[in-house]
Amino acid sequence: MTRPAPVADSPFDAAIIGGGVIGCALARRFTLEGARVVLIERAADVLDGASKGNSAILHTGFDAPPGSLELACVQAGYREYLDIHESLNLPLIRSGAMVIAWTEDEATALPDLIAQARENGVDDVEPLTVAGVRALEAGLGPGVRAAFRVPGEYLVDPWSAPHAYLRQAVENGARLMTSAALLSAEYDGAAWHLDTARGPVRARFAINAAGNFGDLVDEILHGRRDFTLRPRKGQFVVYDKAAARLAGHILLPVPSKITKGIVVCRTAFGNLIVGPTAEDQDDRARAELVPETLAALMRRGEEILPGLKGMEVTATYAGLRPATEFKDYQIRAHDGRAAITVGGIRSTGLSSALGTARHVWGLAQGMGLAGRPVAAPVVPRMPALTDEGTRDWQCPGNGGIVCHCEMVTRREIEAALSGPIPAQTLAGLKRRTRVTMGRCQGFYCSAELARITAGRLAVPMTGDADIGSETGGGHADD
Amino acid sequence: MTDLRPLCDLAIIGAGPAGLSAAVAARAAGAGHVVVLEREAEPGGIPRHCGHSPYGMREFRRVMGGRAYAARLAAEARAAGAEIHCETSVIAIHPGGRLLVSTPKGAMEIGARRVLLATGCRETSRAARLIGGEKPGGILNTGALQGLVYLQGITPFRRPLIVGSELVAFSALLTCRHAGMRPVGMAAPEARPLARWPAGLLPRLMGVPFWGRTRIAAIHGHDRVTGVTLEGPDGPRDLACDGVILSGRFRPENALALTGHLEIDPATRGPVVDSDGRCSDPAYFAAGNALRGVETAGWCWAEGRRIGVAIAADLARGLPSPTLTVAAEGALAYALPARIRPGSDGLPDLQLRAARPLRGRLTLTLDGTEILSRTISARPERRITLPLSILPAGASGRLVVRLEEGG
Numbered sequence: 025m026t027r028p029a030p031v032a033d034s035p036f037d038a039a040i041i042g043g044g045v046i047g048c049a050l051a052r053r054f055t056l057e058g059a060r061v062v063l064i065e066r067a068a069d070v071l072d073g074a075s076k077g078n079s080a081i082l083h084t085g086f087d088a089p090p091g092s093l094e095l096a097c098v099q100a101g102y103r104e105y106l107d108i109h110e111s112l113n114l115p116l117i118r119s120g121a122m123v124i125a126w127t128e129d130e131a132t133a134l135p136d137l138i139a140q141a142r143e144n145g146v147d148d149v150e151p152l153t154v155a156g157v158r159a160l161e162a163g164l165g166p167g168v169r170a171a172f173r174v175p176g177e178y179l180v181d182p183w184s185a186p187h188a189y190l191r192q193a194v195e196n197g198a199r200l201m202t203s204a205a206l207l208s209a210e211y212d213g214a215a216w217h218l219d220t221a222r223g224p225v226r227a228r229f230a231i232n233a234a235g236n237f238g239d240l241v242d243e244i245l246h247g248r249r250d251f252t253l254r255p256r257k258g259q260f261v262v263y264d265k266a267a268a269r270l271a272g273h274i275l276l277p278v279p280s281k282i283t284k285g286i287v288v289c290r291t292a293f294g295n296l297i298v299g300p301t302a303e304d305q306d307d308r309a310r311a312e313l314v315p316e317t318l319a320a321l322m323r324r325g326e327e328i329l330p331g332l333k334g335m336e337v338t339a340t341y342a343g344l345r346p347a348t349e350f351k352d353y354q355i356r357a358h359d360g361r362a363a364i365t366v367g368g369i370r371s372t373g374l375s376s377a378l379g380t381a382r383h384v385w386g387l388a389q390g391m392g393l394a395g396r397p398v399a400a401p402v403v404p405r406m407p408a409l410t411d412e413g414t415r416d417w418q419c420p421g422n423g424g425i426v427c428h429c430e431m432v433t434r435r436e437i438e439a440a441l442s443g444p445i446p447a448q449t450l451a452g453l454k455r456r457t458r459v460t461m462g463r464c465q466g467f468y469c470s471a472e473l474a475r476i477t478a479g480r481l482a483v484p485m486t487g488d489a490d491i492g493s494e495t496g497g498g499h500a501d502d
Numbered sequence: 503m504t505d506l507r508p509l510c511d512l513a514i515i516g517a518g519p520a521g522l523s524a525a526v527a528a529r530a531a532g533a534g535h536v537v538v539l540e541r542e543a544e545p546g547g548i549p550r551h552c553g554h555s556p557y558g559m560r561e562f563r564r565v566m567g568g569r570a571y572a573a574r575l576a577a578e579a580r581a582a583g584a585e586i587h588c589e590t591s592v593i594a595i596h597p598g599g600r601l602l603v604s605t606p607k608g609a610m611e612i613g614a615r616r617v618l619l620a621t622g623c624r625e626t627s628r629a630a631r632l633i634g635g636e637k638p639g640g641i642l643n644t645g646a647l648q649g650l651v652y653l654q655g656i657t658p659f660r661r662p663l664i665v666g667s668e669l670v671a672f673s674a675l676l677t678c679r680h681a682g683m684r685p686v687g688m689a690a691p692e693a694r695p696l697a698r699w700p701a702g703l704l705p706r707l708m709g710v711p712f713w714g715r716t717r718i719a720a721i722h723g724h725d726r727v728t729g730v731t732l733e734g735p736d737g738p739r740d741l742a743c744d745g746v747i748l749s750g751r752f753r754p755e756n757a758l759a760l761t762g763h764l765e766i767d768p769a770t771r772g773p774v775v776d777s778d779g780r781c782s783d784p785a786y787f788a789a790g791n792a793l794r795g796v797e798t799a800g801w802c803w804a805e806g807r808r809i810g811v812a813i814a815a816d817l818a819r820g821l822p823s824p825t826l827t828v829a830a831e832g833a834l835a836y837a838l839p840a841r842i843r844p845g846s847d848g849l850p851d852l853q854l855r856a857a858r859p860l861r862g863r864l865t866l867t868l869d870g871t872e873i874l875s876r877t878i879s880a881r882p883e884r885r886i887t888l889p890l891s892i893l894p895a896g897a898s899g900r901l902v903v904r905l906e907e908g909g
Contacts, residue, residue: 068725262629266760312720315632334768336753336760339629341637417593420608424589428541429757431593431604449725450639463757465627470642471551471649474656483725485639486650486658 035215036062036199037393039227041206041241042234043070045377046369048186049101050233051193051200053381054388058395061198062227063190064220066205066237068482069452070445071186074235075373076455077260077311077343079287079300080182082116083375086141086149086174087123087279093353093383095144098372100379105180108378111403112188114181115292115410121177121274122152122161124168124328130278131169137278138172148175163270165330177274181292181409182374183455187445188406189377194444195402201225202448203482206234209245211361216245229393230363231384236308236346238354238367246361251354251368255344256283257311258300258371261321262339263332264463267296270331284371286321288328292410293430293458295338298325304347311342338463345370355380357387364388404444407436409458426476427469429462434476441480448482506587506605506612510535511817513601513614514584515592515758518547519799520790520806521620522575523561525584527810533817536584537614539603541591545579546572547622549799551648552673560800569652571799595619595762599785616785616813619759619773620806623791625670626751628721633748635720640727640745644674647747651681659745663730664688664710665718667695668750668883670796672704678747679708686743689716689732696883721746752795759788769836770794776824776841777890778816778848779809787813794838794853797885805849812848821846825898826868833857833905835882842901844893851887852903856880862907864888869899880905 036059040050043065051063067073082105088095109116125131134151141149150173157164157171194200204222209230211217218225234241239249268290277285283302290296298321318340326332347370348354354368364387366380373380408415416422416433423434440447440456447453450460450473459473460466466473474485512533514521517540525538544550549557552568559565562574579586587605594602599614625643640659642650650656660683664674667690678685688695688705693714695702705712716734721727729742754772765774765782772793779787789809790802797805815821822843830837835857839849854864859881866874866888873892880886888903 264760265757309724310636312636313632313634315634315719318632318634336771337630337632338627340632417591417604418609420606422606422608424543424606425541425591425604428591431591463627464624464755465629465643467624467627467643467645468649470646471654471656474650474658475654478656483639486656 035226035228036060037227037395038229038231038388039064039216039218039225040231040233042232043190043200043202044073044075044233044235045071045186045373046235046366046380047233048190048193049377049381050231050366050384051198052189053385055193055196055198056398056401057385058397059393061193062225063193063198063200064204064206064218064225065200065202066221068203069448070190070200070202071183071455072451074344074346075182075186076451077258077341078182078371078374079260079289079297080180080291080374081274081287081289082178082180083372084146084174084176085144086146087137087284088144088372089351090140090143093355094372094376097353097376097379097383099145100382101376102379104378104382105185112192113405113408113413114185114188115412117179117290117292117412119177119179119272119274119290121174121276122157122171123174123276123278124157124171125278126167126169128169133278134170134172141174146174146176149173150175161271161273161275163329163331165327173273179274179290179292180374184406184409185374186377187456188404191404191444192402195404196398200445206241206244211363216362228362229388229391232363232365232367235369236344238346238365242365245363246358250356250365251348251350253308253346253348254304254306255308256347256370257303257305257342257344259313259317259321259342260297260299260340261318261325261337262291262341263296263298264336264338265294267332267335268294270296270329275328286324288325294411298322300343308344311344313340313342336463339461339465353380355384355387357391359391362391407439426472427459427462429464430458432457432459437473437476441477450477450481450483450485453477453481504585506537506590506603506610507535508610508612510537510612510614512536512616512618512813513599513612514538514618514620516540516547516620516622516792517545517576517586517588518620518622518790518802519549519575520622520792520802521547521618522579523803523806524618524620524789524810524813525579526582527807528814529582529584531811531814533814538579538584538586539590539592540586540588543588545576545586545588548645551652557799561803575803592758595758595786597763597783597785616787616817618809618813619781619786619788619792620790621755621758621792623752623754623795625749626753628748631748631751633718633721635722635731636724638721638723638725638727640723641721642745642747644670644677644747644749647674648677651677657681657683659683659727661686661743662745662747663718663741663743664747664749666690666749666751667692667697667712669697669701671749672697672701674747674749675704675708675710685710686741687711687713689713689718691715691717696881718746752791754792754795756792767836767840769830770838774840775838777839777843777846778812778821780821794836808848808850812846815847826893826901828852828901828903830854831902831904833860833862833907834903837903842890842893844890844895844897846890849890851889854886854888854903854905856882856886856905858882860907862905865904867902867904868897
């Protein structure tokens with residue numbers, strides 16, 4: 025693959041390192057505030073790290089530590105999502121959540137959790153009797169001791185949201201560089217000189233949003249780190265759409281000190297997920313699935329919802345949360361170096377991203393980054409991927425359905441392969457369109473998809489198979 | 503092609519061997535307006551992308567390639583007066599034969615007096631097998647592989663591992679040979695290949711090692727498959743390969759039935775049917791591999807033909823209700839159909855599968871009275887059939903079919 029020409033001579037106001045949900049939200053906020061932004065992503069496509077696998081819940085912050093930065097960012101992010109989701113055509117499934125105690129110990133913990141929720145300003149939580157729980161969720165298994173309801177916990181699309189943030193940034197002037205791992209960096213007192221795998225970049229500010237690599241990027245930028253990442257793996261099982269009837273609410277367990285515990289909930293796409301596990305590991309990039317763990321998740325899921333027994337598994341996945349030795353977010357301004365580290369965003373990044381971005385913009389302003397907000401910003405409309413909106417297959421001229429399980433049309437795939445932030449990998453195409461994400465997992469549509477994507481992805485779908493294109497048989501290294 | 507009309511007598515979902523043969527038979531037996539709804543661009547179903555297997559023996563008394571066979575089935579259906587509508591997906595089924603359909607021109611609802619589900623089956627995905635490791639590109643079912651090779655001319659990898667030993671695993675082997683791929687080996691949990699002789703000889707003939715009693719524990723690679731960890735009789739070991747072909751373990755493609763209103767048999771994963779192929783909603787019928795995974799194209803073709811006749815009879819004068827219920831007991835994985843109307847011209851046999859390999863006694867009792875008892879040697883991948891003609895005419899009550907070890 026040929027390297028593109030080096031990025032323009034005049035420096036950017038801010039280089040954001042990391043194209044996860046946080047980096048995408050930062051790119052949007054900084055751009056809307058008038059900064060010239062470049063987003064640098066090491067992988068071939070965005071959302072390839074911590075942001076590719078989460079539970080897709082928009083949290084109220086009811087269980088966040090009172091007074092924490094995490095709580096402030098989650099609540100600001102929650103409010104902004106509610107404000108902007110309609111204009112960006114992002115889904116919001118107002119499912120509500122239920123925190124369920126399955127043991128006496130857990131039941132005794134509920135009053136404190138309710139008090140904490142109220143302290144956090146989530147004052148519509150509602151204690152439920154066992155009969156009240158059953159009336160709302162008839163499919164629950166035996167053993168419910170007590171529960172309370174959190175009406176404001178919602179389901180969202182974990183990929184369309186960050187894609188929308190990034191797209192709005194790019195359509196209003198931001199620049200995206202993928203396959204651009206940060207190799208070295210130097211600050212000369214006025215600007216950062218970043219050397220990336222795609223060439224040099226100059227920027228006044230360097231914002232580290234590198235997720236599971238945040239400490240390593242700080243080493244490159246500053247020669248030191250203030251925290252150490254130890255990724256926490258979470259495995260999930262996704263059940264077939266038929267299972268989504270079994271639960272209306274997000275079914276949360278009573279959280280422990282380490283993890284929010286195993287959640288059972290619908291997804292915005294009409295499936296049902298069980299997960300995540302919480303497994304600390306050293307590897308920052310590989311999230312391996314473990315069959316025994318998946319089977320244990322399924323058993324737990326079947327205890328919570330007995331109707332899950334025999335339901336078909338549609339998908340399995342594992343995500344890595346950027347956990348550090350600290351409980352709270354690690355957001356730090358590096359005085360005198362025009363840099364901000366946005367690290368340790370463990371498991372609430374999707375909920376907090378918009379709020380975190382506002383907080384970081386505030387820090388940057390305090391360090392002298394000023395801008396004139398974009399007067400009439402472009403507001404992209406994202407494709408409707410959930411049954412909440414009118415899907416493309418329902419509209420004329422869609423070119424026909426390619427992925428029958430998820431009802432993805434040819435026109436939707438073409439749009440995701442072009443446009444302002446085109447898909448670079450099959451995984452990226454899946455996140456943008458849901459193609460092959462359904463129950464057959466590509467049994468029926470892989471062949472057609474390989475034909476459509478031939479020569480158009482940075483990482484081809486089928487090995488050396490871009491037969492007919494002039495790529496010389498190799499594929500992009502990353 | 504004419505536009506899809508909003509009303510028809512029979513809507514057949516799926517233009518594979520079962521659906522197309524049902525269209526021919528229903529038309530020949532007097533059904534009026536028959537439409538076949540196919541979501542792919544061409545009719546023919548799975549045989550369409552099998553370049554090599556012998557098709558057509560039962561149907562046309564000659565050996566044909568998959569594509570020629572598929573084309574012949576479609577031509578016969580058209581000649582019989584059925585309309586085939588491709589790129590037409592049924593999105594949802596509703597009681598009484600109302601279908602939500604997507605066409606390239608947009609969505610529409612149609613009403614059919616009867617509907618036949620002939621949606622076929624597919625292989626079990628990597629996810630549903632709970633295979634460990636990473637999720638790189640280059641993990642395919644045989645169906646996807648054959649689509650790539652035979653329909654698109656794409657060679658997705660060079661040195662894949664083939665998982666499974668059902669007949670389809672050997673079909674995957676032939677597909678690899680056709681495309682110049684050299685599999686590193688075949689791995690399966692069984693000690694010996696499940697497929698009948700002579701398919702089991704193929705690996706040796708092609709110089710591909712067969713590893714029995716072996717499961718795939720993990721897949722490695724970030725963008726592309728770089729290897730796997732196998733667990734065999736001698737413990738775990740790593741193997742380099744650039745792709746994984748997950749073959750077999752077929753299951754009905756029953757999304758419409760599952761997300762709709764039809765009763766599903768948890769044992770077959772297909773809709774519950776009676777011996778006329780009729781589902782829990784009598785406007786709906788099912789035939790072919792939508793009933794269970796997996797039988798041959800020829801079997802599905804024959805099944806479709808019989809159910810097509812039954813549907814035409816139902817349209818003309820109504821079919822009587824079934825009088826017998828069927829229960830599978832002991833070491834049986836399933837029994838199909840679940841309800842029987844003695845004297846029906848639909849499914850000719852009780853179709854059974856054993857849950858595990860065993861020698862044992864198969865008994866059939868009607869309301870406690872034994873009608874049949876025989877010793878059989880059963881393997882899960884081989885069908886066992888009992889002709890329904892042995893049932894007394896006018897029989898009613900509860901039929902229990904039981905397989906017991908020993909005896």
